[in-house]
Amino acid sequence: MQSIDLKYLLYPGSVAVAGASASPEKFGHRVLFNIINKGFKGRVYQVNPREKEVLGLESFPNVCDIPGAVDLCVITVPTAGVKSVIEDCVRKGVRAAIVITSGFSEVGAEGAALEAEIAALARRAGLALVGPNCVGMISTHRSLYCHMMPVYPFKGSIAVVAQSGSVADIISLQLCDRGIGISHLISAGNEAVLRIGDYLEYLAGDDRVSVVLSYVEGIRDGRRFADAIKKVTAKKPLIMLKAGSSAAGARAARSHTAALAGSEEVIASLLRQAGVIRADSIEEMVDMACAFSNQPLPVGNRVGIIAPGGGWGVIGADVCSRMGLEVPQLDRATLDKLDAILPPIWSHNNPVDTVAGVKGEAEDMVQALLESPVLDGLMVLGVVGGVQSMWKYIEERMGSKSMTEGFAHGAIERFERYYRDMNVLKDRYGKPVLVSLILPVDIDIIAGTAARLTKETGTACYTSFTQASRAYSALNKYAGYLRKSNTGR
Amino acid sequence: MQSIDLKYLLYPGSVAVAGASASPEKFGHRVLFNIINKGFKGRVYQVNPREKEVLGLESFPNVCDIPGAVDLCVITVPTAGVKSVIEDCVRKGVRAAIVITSGFSEVGAEGAALEAEIAALARRAGLALVGPNCVGMISTHRSLYCHMMPVYPFKGSIAVVAQSGSVADIISLQLCDRGIGISHLISAGNEAVLRIGDYLEYLAGDDRVSVVLSYVEGIRDGRRFADAIKKVTAKKPLIMLKAGSSAAGARAARSHTAALAGSEEVIASLLRQAGVIRADSIEEMVDMACAFSNQPLPVGNRVGIIAPGGGWGVIGADVCSRMGLEVPQLDRATLDKLDAILPPIWSHNNPVDTVAGVKGEAEDMVQALLESPVLDGLMVLGVVGGVQSMWKYIEERMGSKSMTEGFAHGAIERFERYYRDMNVLKDRYGKPVLVSLILPVDIDIIAGTAARLTKETGTACYTSFTQASRAYSALNKYAGYLRKSNTGR
Numbered sequence: 001m002q003s004i005d006l007k008y009l010l011y012p013g014s015v016a017v018a019g020a021s022a023s024p025e026k027f028g029h030r031v032l033f034n035i036i037n038k039g040f041k042g043r044v045y046q047v048n049p050r051e052k053e054v055l056g057l058e059s060f061p062n063v064c065d066i067p068g069a070v071d072l073c074v075i076t077v078p079t080a081g082v083k084s085v086i087e088d089c090v091r092k093g094v095r096a097a098i099v100i101t102s103g104f105s106e107v108g109a110e111g112a113a114l115e116a117e118i119a120a121l122a123r124r125a126g127l128a129l130v131g132p133n134c135v136g137m138i139s140t141h142r143s144l145y146c147h148m149m150p151v152y153p154f155k156g157s158i159a160v161v162a163q164s165g166s167v168a169d170i171i172s173l174q175l176c177d178r179g180i181g182i183s184h185l186i187s188a189g190n191e192a193v194l195r196i197g198d199y200l201e202y203l204a205g206d207d208r209v210s211v212v213l214s215y216v217e218g219i220r221d222g223r224r225f226a227d228a229i230k231k232v233t234a235k236k237p238l239i240m241l242k243a244g245s246s247a248a249g250a251r252a253a254r255s256h257t258a259a260l261a262g263s264e265e266v267i268a269s270l271l272r273q274a275g276v277i278r279a280d281s282i283e284e285m286v287d288m289a290c291a292f293s294n295q296p297l298p299v300g301n302r303v304g305i306i307a308p309g310g311g312w313g314v315i316g317a318d319v320c321s322r323m324g325l326e327v328p329q330l331d332r333a334t335l336d337k338l339d340a341i342l343p344p345i346w347s348h349n350n351p352v353d354t355v356a357g358v359k360g361e362a363e364d365m366v367q368a369l370l371e372s373p374v375l376d377g378l379m380v381l382g383v384v385g386g387v388q389s390m391w392k393y394i395e396e397r398m399g400s401k402s403m404t405e406g407f408a409h410g411a412i413e414r415f416e417r418y419y420r421d422m423n424v425l426k427d428r429y430g431k432p433v434l435v436s437l438i439l440p441v442d443i444d445i446i447a448g449t450a451a452r453l454t455k456e457t458g459t460a461c462y463t464s465f466t467q468a469s470r471a472y473s474a475l476n477k478y479a480g481y482l483r484k485s486n487t488g489r
Numbered sequence: 490m491q492s493i494d495l496k497y498l499l500y501p502g503s504v505a506v507a508g509a510s511a512s513p514e515k516f517g518h519r520v521l522f523n524i525i526n527k528g529f530k531g532r533v534y535q536v537n538p539r540e541k542e543v544l545g546l547e548s549f550p551n552v553c554d555i556p557g558a559v560d561l562c563v564i565t566v567p568t569a570g571v572k573s574v575i576e577d578c579v580r581k582g583v584r585a586a587i588v589i590t591s592g593f594s595e596v597g598a599e600g601a602a603l604e605a606e607i608a609a610l611a612r613r614a615g616l617a618l619v620g621p622n623c624v625g626m627i628s629t630h631r632s633l634y635c636h637m638m639p640v641y642p643f644k645g646s647i648a649v650v651a652q653s654g655s656v657a658d659i660i661s662l663q664l665c666d667r668g669i670g671i672s673h674l675i676s677a678g679n680e681a682v683l684r685i686g687d688y689l690e691y692l693a694g695d696d697r698v699s700v701v702l703s704y705v706e707g708i709r710d711g712r713r714f715a716d717a718i719k720k721v722t723a724k725k726p727l728i729m730l731k732a733g734s735s736a737a738g739a740r741a742a743r744s745h746t747a748a749l750a751g752s753e754e755v756i757a758s759l760l761r762q763a764g765v766i767r768a769d770s771i772e773e774m775v776d777m778a779c780a781f782s783n784q785p786l787p788v789g790n791r792v793g794i795i796a797p798g799g800g801w802g803v804i805g806a807d808v809c810s811r812m813g814l815e816v817p818q819l820d821r822a823t824l825d826k827l828d829a830i831l832p833p834i835w836s837h838n839n840p841v842d843t844v845a846g847v848k849g850e851a852e853d854m855v856q857a858l859l860e861s862p863v864l865d866g867l868m869v870l871g872v873v874g875g876v877q878s879m880w881k882y883i884e885e886r887m888g889s890k891s892m893t894e895g896f897a898h899g900a901i902e903r904f905e906r907y908y909r910d911m912n913v914l915k916d917r918y919g920k921p922v923l924v925s926l927i928l929p930v931d932i933d934i935i936a937g938t939a940a941r942l943t944k945e946t947g948t949a950c951y952t953s954f955t956q957a958s959r960a961y962s963a964l965n966k967y968a969g970y971l972r973k974s975n976t977g978r
Contacts, residue, residue: 106834164798164803167801217800243800244807282954314732314741314742319770320737345591443936447935448932
């Protein structure tokens with residue numbers, strides 16, 4: 001049995017598609033289409049014994065007929081034909097294979113037997129085999145999109161490893177929506193050979209990767225998995241969505257990728273001890289990744305909250321407390337600084353309720369809070385300060401636009417300006433500042449503005465307190481883990 | 490002491506603004522501006538001893554100088570002047586007053602004493618007094634927007650009652666974003682006279698109101714509150730966001746509206762026994778209200794899940810189970826119907842994984858599931874069915890648009906079509922069908938499409954599984970409460 005190196009899988013120099021088809025509705029066509037159209041930086045071959053050419057590429061009847069070396073072979077032939085393609089790959093000296101084809105252990109005993117044969121073949125030959133029953137793989141640093149769906153995340157440093165292709169797709173594309181690119185999308189499928197632990201271990205040592213996101217339904221390689229997650233968290237954050245924790249979810253996982261979900265208690269403790277950040281939903285995972293992508297880690301768990309309305313602050317304090325953050329009272333010096341900015345009836349408290357109609361500007365208040373020795377970071381809710389100038393904006397535009405539209409434009413303009421200033425302050429003080437765009441304006445304007453600001457500034461803009469608090473708490477948890485394990489960063 | 494009737498507050502025939510100002514940055518100006526510009530269906534007066542007219546309305550030096558009857562007086566004069574305006578209101582026979590002015594019990598003992606004097610005056614005279622320290626009130630059925638901010642929710646049947654104006658604003662406007670109008674926005678402020686329980690009791694008996702949403706920081710009138718919530722839930726759903734449950738949140742609530750948050754355990758049990766649906770965030774409250782606004786209540790807690798990807802189904806099953814829903818195995822007849830539509834390797838399970846590349850159409854699969862005797866309702870995740878036709882769409886548009894854009898348009902078009910069909914099926918079978926728009930396309934397109942579909946169809950379109958599951962579970966909880974209390978609906 002040969003040792004397996006994932007380098008040829010994740011950064012191949014040449015790729016062959018076995019089962020490339022001229023019919024656009026076949027996945028063999030889609031995969032080749034994506035590889036060619038997204039401009040893979042290497043040689044592309046296609047294998048099809050029945051067609052002369054597919055998508056402008058000459059057909060080779062067999063992998064072994066390809067003249068040059070083949071690092072990676074993507075296999076989309078029908079289930080019954082997969083084994084002989086793998087045999088050909090071994091003969092040809094191919095280093096890695098991705099079996100997209102399904103119909104193996106996830107459908108029953110017969111499929112499982114066939115899967116075991118293929119796995120044995122690959123292991124003996126040191127072939128890095130992904131799948132079967134997966135959507136493919138993306139490696140943006142090689143411009144390689146060997147994926148069966150029209151999913152084209154752009155280049156970045158976040159790796160996504162998932163036991164579900166459709167989940168990996170949504171994670172990757174929601175990241176891109178927020179302006180954050182990925183390094184890899186890996187769909188593990190049935191894990192006949194390569195398992196989550198193998199991918200994680202490789203990514204731990206890959207300098208192109210700064211954060212790892214992983215969707216896991218079941219753990220097949222307990223010890224290796226346990227080792228690998230610790231290797232990742234020692235170097236970079238690992239955010240995991242562990243599904244199949246309910247009976248119905250576990251049953252669904254079994255018929256999905258034949259994975260056994262395992263005991264929730266055992267897994268929870270394993271992940272906690274290794275400093276893995278757990279997400280409860282895809283959106284939460286994306287929110288957390290956004291925070292890690294450009295925020296400094298807080299040096300402690302004390303957070304300041306500033307909001308233009310008292311109720312918002314109360315909700316914010318509740319959510320932060322629930323997430324294990326401390327919302328401390330403010331120190332004298334900070335109270336004095338805020339007294340000079342805010343009207344006398346302001347809350348004199350953390351959360352800072354700036355009181356409606358405030359004359360102070362957001363930047364000054366945020367700066368005062370970031371200078372406070374009792375705060376390690378800040379959450380800014382909504383549009384803080386400058387209500388007066390928004391009114392003026394509405395008044396001026398009353399003739400041509402509806403009042404609500406006038407308000408929307410004035411408020412968004414104002415928010416955008418101070419969001420940029422806030423990022424400068426975050427860098428100056430080295431403390432995380434998470435900002436939520438909450439405004440009484442249309443939901444698509446909010447979502448679009450937040451996404452655009454995240455893209456343009458590289459710093460996450462959230463659209464709810466809860467969302468931002470969860471992301472902040474992820475920073476805090478990982479920072480706490482690193483402090484505890486004295487790893488430094 | 491007179492009895493207080495909220496009719497004059499919530500449906501007044503005439504309104505006076507005391508403290509109306511010619512300076513646009515003053516709240517007295519903003520409130521009058523909003524009342525006039527939003528077309529209140531009644532007489533409007535303004536009281537200002539120093540100006541001859543404000544916003545085109547003749548000034549009366551004192552409330553008592555107004556010639557006609559005044560049902561409601563909105564007070565925006567400085568703190569020190571509030572008491573004498575209340576005295577004038579009592580003398581004039583005004584029936585209700587809203588004190589927007591702040592600087593009372595929320596700022597200390599002196600303010601509290603003044604507040605107590607005002608409250609005593611109002612109680613003696615049977616004056617329905619709102620506040621002090623609130624943002625105002627909206628009653629859409631009277632086209633009355635006596636509110637200090639540019640917040641203009643449209644007419645509908647959802648009442649919003651909150652101990653925070655800024656929270657009430659965001660709830661109302663997020664509802665409108667989703668196409669759901671409100672009947673009232675009530676900002677309770679410091680609750681010197683009228684308290685949450687009073688508002689809830691009135692709204693329980695108001696036929697213009699179908700759902701009540703309430704944001705509560707502290708309960709001042711325990712017994713009345715307990716009675717009122719039961720009166721509401723006997724007739725209509727009551728969704729509550731109870732804040733101040735953490736120490737920091739409780740502290741913030743105290744300085745916000747001088748409310749004591751109370752024991753979380755006691756309140757939790759009180760709300761549970763009364764069948765109140767609790768929301769954890771503003772977004773969740775809005776999601777739940779959307780579900781109640783146009784979905785039938787499920788007759789049991791068994792839910793079907795259908796998704797185009799295995800992982801999505803696993804996550805969906807986990808979330809539903811966590812929310813107390815049952816995700817049962819499918820019956821033989823339903824399995825047979827799906828076998829006729831789906832390729833042989835489909836999951837044969839609930840969640841139904843339609844398997845990538847499926848030829849079946851969403852409507853047929855949804856219909857089969859709605860006919861199942863083991864399912865009381867359905868969650869549909871993403872774009873189910875028709876992947877082939879989306880590919881074709883992309884292919885056709887490859888020349889002029891990017892592949893991702895082509896996919897986005899094809900997928901959204903398809904989703905819109907089947908979303909409408911899904912609503913027809915929901916009505917035909919009388920079972921709730923909650924649909925999530927999850928697609929690998931830009932986040933503002935998703936948010937905008939979901940909001941537009943909700944507006945156009947009147948039926949909530951969600952943008953995440955978690956969001957949809959929470960909303961479904963709210964329907965299920967309230968249905969369970971009604972069954973248990975034998976109230977019927």
